Amino acid sequence: MSDSCFVVRLNRYLDLTPTEKKAVASLEREPRDYPSGSMLWQEGDDLSELLIVHQGWALSESRLPTGKRQILRFHFSGDMIGASGIAFRDAPSSIVAATDMVVCRFPRRALGETFIEHPRLAALFFSISQMESIDLYDRLRALGRSEGKARLANLFLSIAARMRAVSGQHNPVIRIPLTQSDLGDAVGLTQVHVNRLIRQMTEEKLITRNRSTVTLVDEPKLIELARFVDRFSALDSSWFPSPRG
Amino acid sequence: MSDSCFVVRLNRYLDLTPTEKKAVASLEREPRDYPSGSMLWQEGDDLSELLIVHQGWALSESRLPTGKRQILRFHFSGDMIGASGIAFRDAPSSIVAATDMVVCRFPRRALGETFIEHPRLAALFFSISQMESIDLYDRLRALGRSEGKARLANLFLSIAARMRAVSGQHNPVIRIPLTQSDLGDAVGLTQVHVNRLIRQMTEEKLITRNRSTVTLVDEPKLIELARFVDRFSALDSSWFPSPRG
Protein backbone atom coordinates (compact mmCIF):
# COMPACT_ATOMS: atom_id res chain seq x y z
CA MET A 1 0.00 0.00 0.00
CA SER A 2 1.38 3.37 -0.97
CA ASP A 3 1.21 6.37 1.30
CA SER A 4 -1.43 7.97 -0.88
CA CYS A 5 -4.50 8.31 1.27
CA PHE A 6 -6.50 9.49 -1.69
CA VAL A 7 -5.90 6.16 -3.42
CA VAL A 8 -6.85 4.36 -0.25
CA ARG A 9 -10.04 6.33 -0.01
CA LEU A 10 -11.11 5.90 -3.62
CA ASN A 11 -10.19 2.27 -3.58
CA ARG A 12 -12.67 1.68 -0.82
CA TYR A 13 -15.47 2.58 -3.21
CA LEU A 14 -14.15 1.07 -6.40
CA ASP A 15 -11.50 -1.49 -7.24
CA LEU A 16 -8.98 0.69 -9.02
CA THR A 17 -6.77 -0.66 -11.78
CA PRO A 18 -3.02 -0.06 -11.45
CA THR A 19 -3.22 2.65 -14.11
CA GLU A 20 -6.01 4.38 -12.30
CA LYS A 21 -4.09 4.19 -9.06
CA LYS A 22 -1.13 5.81 -10.72
CA ALA A 23 -3.32 8.58 -12.08
CA VAL A 24 -4.84 9.27 -8.70
CA ALA A 25 -1.51 9.17 -6.93
CA SER A 26 -0.11 11.69 -9.38
CA LEU A 27 -2.61 14.22 -8.08
CA GLU A 28 -1.14 13.87 -4.68
CA ARG A 29 2.33 15.34 -4.57
CA GLU A 30 4.49 17.65 -2.51
CA PRO A 31 2.71 17.36 0.80
CA ARG A 32 2.86 20.53 2.88
CA ASP A 33 2.36 21.15 6.58
CA TYR A 34 -0.19 23.54 7.97
CA PRO A 35 -0.44 24.27 11.68
CA SER A 36 -3.77 24.11 13.45
CA GLY A 37 -5.70 27.32 12.98
CA SER A 38 -4.07 28.32 9.72
CA MET A 39 -6.22 29.27 6.78
CA LEU A 40 -5.70 27.24 3.61
CA TRP A 41 -7.67 29.76 1.66
CA GLN A 42 -10.23 32.43 2.19
CA GLU A 43 -13.75 33.09 1.00
CA GLY A 44 -13.51 34.96 -2.29
CA ASP A 45 -9.94 33.94 -3.10
CA ASP A 46 -9.26 33.20 -6.71
CA LEU A 47 -9.04 29.48 -6.80
CA SER A 48 -7.26 27.32 -9.29
CA GLU A 49 -6.05 24.45 -7.17
CA LEU A 50 -7.65 21.59 -5.34
CA LEU A 51 -6.46 20.06 -2.09
CA ILE A 52 -6.21 16.56 -0.81
CA VAL A 53 -6.06 16.02 2.92
CA HIS A 54 -3.28 13.68 4.01
CA GLN A 55 -3.53 14.11 7.73
CA GLY A 56 -5.62 16.14 10.11
CA TRP A 57 -8.96 17.92 9.99
CA ALA A 58 -10.07 21.00 8.13
CA LEU A 59 -13.36 22.80 8.04
CA SER A 60 -15.04 25.06 5.50
CA GLU A 61 -16.68 28.08 6.94
CA SER A 62 -18.49 31.11 5.66
CA ARG A 63 -19.03 34.40 7.44
CA LEU A 64 -21.92 36.80 7.31
CA PRO A 65 -21.07 40.50 7.20
CA THR A 66 -22.26 40.63 10.81
CA GLY A 67 -19.36 38.40 11.74
CA LYS A 68 -21.55 35.39 12.36
CA ARG A 69 -20.01 32.19 11.13
CA GLN A 70 -21.47 29.03 9.67
CA ILE A 71 -19.38 25.91 9.45
CA LEU A 72 -20.39 24.14 6.28
CA ARG A 73 -18.41 20.94 6.18
CA PHE A 74 -15.57 18.99 7.73
CA HIS A 75 -12.72 17.51 5.77
CA PHE A 76 -10.83 14.41 6.81
CA SER A 77 -7.96 12.32 5.60
CA GLY A 78 -8.52 11.30 1.97
CA ASP A 79 -10.99 14.10 1.26
CA MET A 80 -10.67 16.30 -1.77
CA ILE A 81 -11.29 19.97 -0.98
CA GLY A 82 -12.25 22.71 -3.36
CA ALA A 83 -14.19 20.86 -6.01
CA SER A 84 -16.57 23.79 -5.92
CA GLY A 85 -13.75 25.95 -7.20
CA ILE A 86 -14.23 23.99 -10.35
CA ALA A 87 -17.51 25.58 -11.23
CA PHE A 88 -16.57 29.07 -10.05
CA ARG A 89 -13.45 31.14 -10.00
CA ASP A 90 -13.69 32.30 -6.43
CA ALA A 91 -13.99 30.25 -3.31
CA PRO A 92 -17.44 30.23 -1.73
CA SER A 93 -16.01 29.42 1.68
CA SER A 94 -12.81 29.58 3.68
CA ILE A 95 -10.85 26.50 4.63
CA VAL A 96 -9.37 26.42 8.11
CA ALA A 97 -7.16 23.76 9.68
CA ALA A 98 -8.83 22.40 12.82
CA THR A 99 -5.70 20.43 13.73
CA ASP A 100 -2.17 20.34 12.40
CA MET A 101 -2.41 19.12 8.84
CA VAL A 102 -0.56 17.65 5.91
CA VAL A 103 -2.08 18.64 2.58
CA CYS A 104 -1.33 18.21 -1.13
CA ARG A 105 -2.31 20.64 -3.85
CA PHE A 106 -2.88 20.04 -7.52
CA PRO A 107 -4.00 22.32 -10.35
CA ARG A 108 -7.56 21.88 -11.43
CA ARG A 109 -6.49 21.39 -15.02
CA ALA A 110 -5.19 18.02 -13.90
CA LEU A 111 -8.73 17.09 -13.07
CA GLY A 112 -9.79 17.75 -16.64
CA GLU A 113 -7.09 15.41 -17.86
CA THR A 114 -8.23 12.76 -15.44
CA PHE A 115 -11.75 13.09 -16.77
CA ILE A 116 -10.53 12.32 -20.29
CA GLU A 117 -8.13 9.53 -19.50
CA HIS A 118 -10.17 7.75 -16.86
CA PRO A 119 -13.92 7.79 -17.28
CA ARG A 120 -14.39 5.52 -14.29
CA LEU A 121 -12.58 7.99 -12.11
CA ALA A 122 -14.77 10.74 -13.52
CA ALA A 123 -17.80 8.70 -12.57
CA LEU A 124 -16.35 8.09 -9.14
CA PHE A 125 -15.65 11.77 -8.54
CA PHE A 126 -19.18 12.49 -9.62
CA SER A 127 -20.55 9.92 -7.22
CA ILE A 128 -18.54 11.20 -4.31
CA SER A 129 -19.76 14.67 -5.06
CA GLN A 130 -23.29 13.30 -4.88
CA MET A 131 -22.59 11.69 -1.54
CA GLU A 132 -21.55 15.07 -0.26
CA SER A 133 -24.75 16.62 -1.56
CA ILE A 134 -26.79 14.06 0.26
CA ASP A 135 -24.86 14.75 3.41
CA LEU A 136 -25.74 18.40 2.93
CA TYR A 137 -29.40 17.51 2.52
CA ASP A 138 -29.28 15.70 5.83
CA ARG A 139 -27.74 18.67 7.54
CA LEU A 140 -30.23 21.02 5.96
CA ARG A 141 -33.06 18.90 7.27
CA ALA A 142 -31.48 18.84 10.69
CA LEU A 143 -31.03 22.61 10.80
CA GLY A 144 -34.45 23.37 9.39
CA ARG A 145 -36.55 20.88 11.23
CA SER A 146 -35.08 19.72 14.48
CA GLU A 147 -34.28 21.21 17.85
CA GLY A 148 -30.89 21.79 19.32
CA LYS A 149 -30.30 18.46 20.96
CA ALA A 150 -31.12 16.55 17.80
CA ARG A 151 -28.86 18.81 15.78
CA LEU A 152 -25.93 18.14 18.07
CA ALA A 153 -26.65 14.43 18.11
CA ASN A 154 -26.70 14.51 14.35
CA LEU A 155 -23.38 16.29 14.16
CA PHE A 156 -21.66 13.88 16.52
CA LEU A 157 -23.04 10.83 14.76
CA SER A 158 -22.14 12.07 11.34
CA ILE A 159 -18.58 12.90 12.34
CA ALA A 160 -18.31 9.52 14.04
CA ALA A 161 -19.58 7.74 10.93
CA ARG A 162 -17.05 9.43 8.69
CA MET A 163 -14.13 8.90 11.03
CA ARG A 164 -15.06 5.29 11.56
CA ALA A 165 -15.23 4.78 7.82
CA VAL A 166 -11.68 6.11 7.58
CA SER A 167 -10.25 4.24 10.53
CA GLY A 168 -12.17 1.01 10.17
CA GLN A 169 -12.61 1.08 13.96
CA HIS A 170 -15.94 1.35 15.70
CA ASN A 171 -15.14 3.27 18.84
CA PRO A 172 -17.66 5.16 20.99
CA VAL A 173 -14.95 7.66 21.88
CA ILE A 174 -14.34 10.24 19.18
CA ARG A 175 -11.82 12.99 18.99
CA ILE A 176 -13.60 16.16 17.94
CA PRO A 177 -11.21 19.10 18.14
CA LEU A 178 -13.96 21.71 18.27
CA THR A 179 -14.86 24.20 20.97
CA GLN A 180 -18.44 24.80 22.04
CA SER A 181 -18.45 27.87 19.81
CA ASP A 182 -17.36 25.76 16.88
CA LEU A 183 -20.08 23.23 17.56
CA GLY A 184 -22.59 26.07 17.69
CA ASP A 185 -21.36 27.49 14.42
CA ALA A 186 -21.76 24.09 12.85
CA VAL A 187 -25.35 23.50 13.94
CA GLY A 188 -26.64 27.05 14.07
CA LEU A 189 -26.68 27.60 17.82
CA THR A 190 -24.97 29.84 20.36
CA GLN A 191 -22.03 28.75 22.44
CA VAL A 192 -24.10 29.32 25.57
CA HIS A 193 -26.90 27.18 24.30
CA VAL A 194 -24.53 24.44 23.18
CA ASN A 195 -23.23 24.41 26.71
CA ARG A 196 -26.75 24.03 28.11
CA LEU A 197 -27.58 21.23 25.71
CA ILE A 198 -24.39 19.32 26.37
CA ARG A 199 -25.07 19.50 30.06
CA GLN A 200 -28.57 18.14 29.54
CA MET A 201 -27.39 15.41 27.23
CA THR A 202 -24.79 14.43 29.78
CA GLU A 203 -27.41 14.26 32.54
CA GLU A 204 -29.54 12.11 30.27
CA LYS A 205 -26.55 9.82 29.77
CA LEU A 206 -26.52 10.27 26.03
CA ILE A 207 -22.99 11.54 25.68
CA THR A 208 -19.95 12.64 27.60
CA ARG A 209 -17.57 15.34 26.50
CA ASN A 210 -14.35 16.72 27.79
CA ARG A 211 -11.65 18.62 26.04
CA SER A 212 -11.77 17.53 22.49
CA THR A 213 -13.24 14.14 23.17
CA VAL A 214 -16.85 13.13 22.79
CA THR A 215 -18.11 9.76 23.95
CA LEU A 216 -21.29 8.37 22.47
CA VAL A 217 -22.65 6.78 25.64
CA ASP A 218 -26.04 5.70 24.36
CA GLU A 219 -25.70 5.50 20.62
CA PRO A 220 -29.08 3.90 19.86
CA LYS A 221 -30.89 6.71 21.65
CA LEU A 222 -28.77 9.29 19.89
CA ILE A 223 -29.60 7.76 16.54
CA GLU A 224 -33.28 7.85 17.34
CA LEU A 225 -33.11 11.40 18.67
CA ALA A 226 -31.30 12.58 15.57
CA ARG A 227 -33.12 10.35 13.09
CA PHE A 228 -29.69 9.61 11.80
CA VAL A 229 -29.00 7.73 8.60
CA ASP A 230 -25.44 6.69 7.83
CA ARG A 231 -24.82 7.55 4.20
CA PHE A 232 -21.12 6.90 4.03
CA SER A 233 -20.97 3.17 4.35
CA ALA A 234 -21.40 1.99 0.78
CA LEU A 235 -21.46 3.39 -2.69
CA ASP A 236 -23.45 1.83 -5.46
CA SER A 237 -21.07 1.54 -8.37
CA SER A 238 -23.03 -1.00 -10.38
CA TRP A 239 -23.76 1.51 -13.13
CA PHE A 240 -20.12 2.53 -13.62
CA PRO A 241 -18.37 2.18 -16.97
CA SER A 242 -16.09 -0.83 -17.05
CA PRO A 243 -12.34 -0.41 -16.59
CA ARG A 244 -10.10 0.06 -19.61
CA GLY A 245 -7.66 -2.62 -20.60
CA MET B 1 -32.70 24.03 -32.29
CA SER B 2 -34.51 21.00 -30.98
CA ASP B 3 -37.12 21.10 -28.26
CA SER B 4 -34.71 19.55 -25.79
CA CYS B 5 -34.56 21.90 -22.84
CA PHE B 6 -31.70 19.91 -21.39
CA VAL B 7 -29.60 20.76 -24.44
CA VAL B 8 -30.63 24.38 -24.10
CA ARG B 9 -29.63 24.42 -20.48
CA LEU B 10 -26.26 22.74 -20.93
CA ASN B 11 -25.50 24.82 -23.95
CA ARG B 12 -25.77 27.92 -21.85
CA TYR B 13 -22.74 26.82 -19.89
CA LEU B 14 -20.68 25.26 -22.63
CA ASP B 15 -20.73 25.41 -26.43
CA LEU B 16 -21.75 21.87 -27.26
CA THR B 17 -20.58 20.16 -30.42
CA PRO B 18 -23.26 18.58 -32.63
CA THR B 19 -22.26 15.14 -31.40
CA GLU B 20 -22.52 16.20 -27.81
CA LYS B 21 -25.91 17.73 -28.46
CA LYS B 22 -27.09 14.48 -29.94
CA ALA B 23 -25.85 12.55 -26.93
CA VAL B 24 -27.61 14.87 -24.53
CA ALA B 25 -30.83 14.85 -26.51
CA SER B 26 -30.85 11.06 -26.51
CA LEU B 27 -31.20 11.17 -22.73
CA GLU B 28 -34.39 13.08 -23.15
CA ARG B 29 -37.06 10.89 -24.66
CA GLU B 30 -40.69 9.91 -24.17
CA PRO B 31 -41.86 12.91 -22.22
CA ARG B 32 -44.61 12.11 -19.74
CA ASP B 33 -47.17 14.28 -18.03
CA TYR B 34 -47.54 14.54 -14.28
CA PRO B 35 -50.31 16.58 -12.68
CA SER B 36 -49.55 19.06 -9.94
CA GLY B 37 -49.26 17.33 -6.60
CA SER B 38 -48.26 13.96 -7.95
CA MET B 39 -45.25 12.19 -6.55
CA LEU B 40 -42.52 11.30 -9.05
CA TRP B 41 -40.92 9.07 -6.52
CA GLN B 42 -40.74 8.60 -2.82
CA GLU B 43 -38.04 8.69 -0.19
CA GLY B 44 -36.53 5.21 0.01
CA ASP B 45 -37.70 4.04 -3.40
CA ASP B 46 -35.23 1.92 -5.28
CA LEU B 47 -33.95 4.25 -7.89
CA SER B 48 -32.43 3.41 -11.22
CA GLU B 49 -33.61 6.25 -13.40
CA LEU B 50 -32.90 9.93 -13.64
CA LEU B 51 -35.36 12.63 -14.64
CA ILE B 52 -35.11 15.70 -16.78
CA VAL B 53 -37.67 18.41 -16.27
CA HIS B 54 -39.23 19.64 -19.50
CA GLN B 55 -41.90 21.89 -18.10
CA GLY B 56 -43.11 22.87 -14.67
CA TRP B 57 -41.71 22.82 -11.17
CA ALA B 58 -40.86 19.99 -8.84
CA LEU B 59 -39.51 19.94 -5.34
CA SER B 60 -37.54 17.42 -3.32
CA GLU B 61 -38.70 16.95 0.20
CA SER B 62 -37.84 14.77 3.12
CA ARG B 63 -40.00 13.95 6.10
CA LEU B 64 -39.06 13.32 9.69
CA PRO B 65 -40.84 10.48 11.47
CA THR B 66 -42.77 13.18 13.35
CA GLY B 67 -44.34 14.19 10.04
CA LYS B 68 -42.38 17.42 9.81
CA ARG B 69 -41.26 18.18 6.31
CA GLN B 70 -38.15 19.85 4.94
CA ILE B 71 -38.10 21.02 1.37
CA LEU B 72 -34.58 20.51 0.11
CA ARG B 73 -34.50 21.83 -3.41
CA PHE B 74 -36.57 23.09 -6.31
CA HIS B 75 -36.31 21.74 -9.82
CA PHE B 76 -37.03 23.79 -12.92
CA SER B 77 -37.09 23.31 -16.64
CA GLY B 78 -33.78 21.85 -17.85
CA ASP B 79 -32.85 20.44 -14.43
CA MET B 80 -31.69 16.88 -14.00
CA ILE B 81 -33.24 15.18 -10.98
CA GLY B 82 -31.99 12.19 -9.11
CA ALA B 83 -28.26 12.39 -9.64
CA SER B 84 -28.00 11.41 -6.00
CA GLY B 85 -29.56 8.10 -6.93
CA ILE B 86 -26.30 7.51 -8.68
CA ALA B 87 -24.31 7.08 -5.54
CA PHE B 88 -26.99 5.21 -3.63
CA ARG B 89 -29.66 2.72 -4.49
CA ASP B 90 -32.49 4.35 -2.62
CA ALA B 91 -33.79 7.87 -2.98
CA PRO B 92 -32.84 10.18 -0.12
CA SER B 93 -35.85 12.39 -0.78
CA SER B 94 -39.24 12.40 -2.44
CA ILE B 95 -39.94 14.34 -5.60
CA VAL B 96 -43.29 16.12 -5.82
CA ALA B 97 -44.72 18.09 -8.73
CA ALA B 98 -45.47 21.64 -7.61
CA THR B 99 -47.22 22.39 -10.90
CA ASP B 100 -48.35 20.29 -13.82
CA MET B 101 -45.20 18.87 -15.35
CA VAL B 102 -43.67 17.26 -18.39
CA VAL B 103 -40.76 14.99 -17.51
CA CYS B 104 -38.40 12.58 -19.26
CA ARG B 105 -36.79 9.55 -17.68
CA PHE B 106 -33.61 7.77 -18.61
CA PRO B 107 -31.76 4.83 -17.05
CA ARG B 108 -28.70 5.73 -15.07
CA ARG B 109 -26.60 3.32 -17.06
CA ALA B 110 -26.93 5.80 -19.90
CA LEU B 111 -25.09 8.30 -17.78
CA GLY B 112 -22.15 5.92 -17.52
CA GLU B 113 -22.00 5.66 -21.29
CA THR B 114 -22.08 9.42 -21.59
CA PHE B 115 -19.16 9.65 -19.17
CA ILE B 116 -17.09 7.40 -21.44
CA GLU B 117 -18.03 8.87 -24.78
CA HIS B 118 -18.04 12.52 -23.83
CA PRO B 119 -15.54 13.63 -21.21
CA ARG B 120 -16.56 17.24 -21.61
CA LEU B 121 -20.10 16.36 -20.72
CA ALA B 122 -18.82 14.43 -17.73
CA ALA B 123 -16.94 17.53 -16.65
CA LEU B 124 -20.02 19.63 -17.21
CA PHE B 125 -22.22 17.32 -15.14
CA PHE B 126 -19.63 17.44 -12.43
CA SER B 127 -19.57 21.22 -12.52
CA ILE B 128 -23.32 21.53 -12.36
CA SER B 129 -23.35 19.19 -9.44
CA GLN B 130 -20.87 21.53 -7.76
CA MET B 131 -23.09 24.51 -8.45
CA GLU B 132 -25.86 22.72 -6.66
CA SER B 133 -23.61 22.01 -3.71
CA ILE B 134 -22.75 25.66 -3.44
CA ASP B 135 -26.40 26.53 -3.54
CA LEU B 136 -26.89 24.12 -0.67
CA TYR B 137 -24.08 25.78 1.25
CA ASP B 138 -25.85 29.09 0.85
CA ARG B 139 -29.08 27.67 2.13
CA LEU B 140 -27.34 26.01 5.03
CA ARG B 141 -25.80 29.31 6.01
CA ALA B 142 -29.18 31.00 5.73
CA LEU B 143 -30.92 28.39 7.89
CA GLY B 144 -28.14 28.24 10.44
CA ARG B 145 -27.30 31.86 10.83
CA SER B 146 -30.07 34.21 9.86
CA GLU B 147 -33.51 35.10 11.12
CA GLY B 148 -36.79 34.42 9.45
CA LYS B 149 -37.06 37.49 7.30
CA ALA B 150 -33.63 37.01 5.83
CA ARG B 151 -34.36 33.34 5.15
CA LEU B 152 -37.48 34.20 3.21
CA ALA B 153 -35.72 36.96 1.33
CA ASN B 154 -33.04 34.47 0.45
CA LEU B 155 -35.54 31.95 -0.82
CA PHE B 156 -37.34 34.46 -3.00
CA LEU B 157 -34.14 35.85 -4.45
CA SER B 158 -32.69 32.47 -5.17
CA ILE B 159 -35.82 31.25 -6.92
CA ALA B 160 -35.95 34.50 -8.86
CA ALA B 161 -32.33 34.14 -9.92
CA ARG B 162 -32.86 30.62 -11.21
CA MET B 163 -36.07 31.42 -13.04
CA ARG B 164 -34.54 34.51 -14.58
CA ALA B 165 -31.58 32.47 -15.75
CA VAL B 166 -34.01 30.12 -17.48
CA SER B 167 -36.28 32.77 -18.96
CA GLY B 168 -33.69 35.39 -19.76
CA GLN B 169 -36.17 37.97 -18.44
CA HIS B 170 -35.53 40.16 -15.44
CA ASN B 171 -38.97 40.63 -13.95
CA PRO B 172 -39.69 41.67 -10.36
CA VAL B 173 -42.86 39.59 -10.45
CA ILE B 174 -42.25 35.90 -9.90
CA ARG B 175 -44.63 33.03 -9.97
CA ILE B 176 -44.00 30.88 -6.91
CA PRO B 177 -46.65 28.18 -6.64
CA LEU B 178 -46.07 27.54 -2.95
CA THR B 179 -48.36 27.99 0.02
CA GLN B 180 -47.23 29.59 3.24
CA SER B 181 -46.77 26.10 4.66
CA ASP B 182 -44.56 25.19 1.75
CA LEU B 183 -42.49 28.32 2.22
CA GLY B 184 -42.15 27.45 5.88
CA ASP B 185 -41.05 23.92 5.09
CA ALA B 186 -38.43 25.33 2.75
CA VAL B 187 -36.86 27.74 5.23
CA GLY B 188 -37.51 25.94 8.50
CA LEU B 189 -40.37 28.03 9.85
CA THR B 190 -44.03 27.57 10.73
CA GLN B 191 -46.88 28.58 8.47
CA VAL B 192 -48.05 30.98 11.16
CA HIS B 193 -44.68 32.61 11.41
CA VAL B 194 -44.29 32.82 7.66
CA ASN B 195 -47.59 34.65 7.62
CA ARG B 196 -46.35 37.12 10.23
CA LEU B 197 -43.11 37.73 8.40
CA ILE B 198 -44.78 38.25 5.04
CA ARG B 199 -47.09 40.79 6.60
CA GLN B 200 -44.12 42.63 8.09
CA MET B 201 -42.15 42.50 4.87
CA THR B 202 -45.16 43.85 3.04
CA GLU B 203 -45.52 46.73 5.51
CA GLU B 204 -41.83 47.46 5.05
CA LYS B 205 -42.41 47.57 1.29
CA LEU B 206 -39.90 44.82 0.60
CA ILE B 207 -42.23 42.44 -1.18
CA THR B 208 -45.81 41.84 -2.12
CA ARG B 209 -47.44 38.45 -2.35
CA ASN B 210 -50.79 37.19 -3.40
CA ARG B 211 -51.87 33.82 -4.59
CA SER B 212 -48.84 32.25 -6.14
CA THR B 213 -47.21 35.50 -7.11
CA VAL B 214 -44.41 37.24 -5.28
CA THR B 215 -43.23 40.70 -6.28
CA LEU B 216 -39.78 41.85 -5.29
CA VAL B 217 -40.64 45.46 -4.52
CA ASP B 218 -37.32 46.60 -3.13
CA GLU B 219 -34.78 44.18 -4.49
CA PRO B 220 -31.63 45.99 -3.31
CA LYS B 221 -32.87 45.97 0.27
CA LEU B 222 -33.83 42.32 -0.03
CA ILE B 223 -30.38 41.47 -1.29
CA GLU B 224 -28.81 43.28 1.61
CA LEU B 225 -31.17 41.72 4.12
CA ALA B 226 -30.45 38.25 2.80
CA ARG B 227 -26.77 38.81 2.00
CA PHE B 228 -27.62 37.18 -1.25
CA VAL B 229 -25.05 36.10 -3.81
CA ASP B 230 -26.22 34.99 -7.22
CA ARG B 231 -24.32 31.81 -8.05
CA PHE B 232 -26.15 30.79 -11.16
CA SER B 233 -25.07 33.43 -13.61
CA ALA B 234 -21.84 32.02 -14.99
CA LEU B 235 -19.85 28.85 -14.95
CA ASP B 236 -16.10 28.80 -15.26
CA SER B 237 -15.33 26.21 -17.89
CA SER B 238 -11.80 27.30 -18.67
CA TRP B 239 -10.34 24.11 -17.22
CA PHE B 240 -12.53 21.78 -19.29
CA PRO B 241 -11.04 19.17 -21.61
CA SER B 242 -11.23 20.27 -25.23
CA PRO B 243 -13.95 18.90 -27.51
CA ARG B 244 -13.33 15.79 -29.58
CA GLY B 245 -13.13 15.91 -33.33
Added chain:
DNA sequence: TCAAGTTATTAACATATGTTATAATTGCGG
Protein backbone atom coordinates in the same frame (compact mmCIF):
# COMPACT_ATOMS: atom_id res chain seq x y z
C1' DT C 1 5.26 27.57 38.59
C1' DC C 2 3.18 31.63 37.12
C1' DA C 3 0.68 34.50 34.22
C1' DA C 4 -2.17 35.22 30.30
C1' DG C 5 -5.27 33.71 27.09
C1' DT C 6 -8.83 30.45 25.88
C1' DT C 7 -12.63 27.84 26.90
C1' DA C 8 -16.44 26.53 29.83
C1' DT C 9 -20.07 27.45 33.26
C1' DT C 10 -23.94 29.81 35.11
C1' DA C 11 -27.52 33.31 35.80
C1' DA C 12 -30.96 36.79 34.58
C1' DC C 13 -33.27 38.53 31.16
C1' DA C 14 -34.91 39.43 26.09
C1' DT C 15 -36.85 37.78 21.84
C1' DA C 16 -37.83 34.93 17.91
C1' DT C 17 -40.40 31.37 16.85
C1' DG C 18 -43.69 27.51 17.91
C1' DT C 19 -48.50 25.89 19.30
C1' DT C 20 -53.22 25.80 19.20
C1' DA C 21 -57.38 27.45 17.95
C1' DT C 22 -60.77 30.03 15.43
C1' DA C 23 -62.41 32.98 11.93
C1' DA C 24 -61.98 35.06 7.40
C1' DT C 25 -60.86 34.39 2.71
C1' DT C 26 -60.15 32.28 -1.47
C1' DG C 27 -60.39 28.67 -4.99
C1' DC C 28 -62.84 24.98 -7.18
C1' DG C 29 -66.17 21.32 -8.64
C1' DG C 30 -70.77 20.52 -9.47
Added chain:
DNA sequence: CCGCAATTATAACATATGTTAATAACTTGA
Protein backbone atom coordinates in the same frame (compact mmCIF):
# COMPACT_ATOMS: atom_id res chain seq x y z
C1' DC D 1 -74.06 30.29 -8.27
C1' DC D 2 -73.44 27.44 -4.30
C1' DG D 3 -70.96 24.94 -0.93
C1' DC D 4 -66.84 22.48 0.43
C1' DA D 5 -61.93 22.36 0.98
C1' DA D 6 -57.76 24.60 1.11
C1' DT D 7 -55.42 28.58 2.29
C1' DT D 8 -54.69 32.75 4.89
C1' DA D 9 -55.16 35.75 8.85
C1' DT D 10 -55.10 36.73 13.85
C1' DA D 11 -54.88 36.11 18.72
C1' DA D 12 -53.22 34.34 23.17
C1' DC D 13 -50.04 31.83 25.07
C1' DA D 14 -45.75 28.58 25.55
C1' DT D 15 -40.96 27.60 24.72
C1' DA D 16 -36.50 27.32 22.58
C1' DT D 17 -32.90 29.93 21.83
C1' DG D 18 -30.28 34.39 21.99
C1' DT D 19 -27.80 38.15 24.75
C1' DT D 20 -24.91 39.89 28.06
C1' DA D 21 -22.12 39.54 31.72
C1' DA D 22 -19.51 37.71 35.38
C1' DT D 23 -16.81 33.88 37.22
C1' DA D 24 -14.42 29.57 37.04
C1' DA D 25 -11.64 26.14 34.92
C1' DC D 26 -8.56 24.92 31.89
C1' DT D 27 -4.31 25.20 28.61
C1' DT D 28 -0.06 26.89 27.18
C1' DG D 29 4.34 28.85 27.00
C1' DA D 30 7.96 31.36 29.35
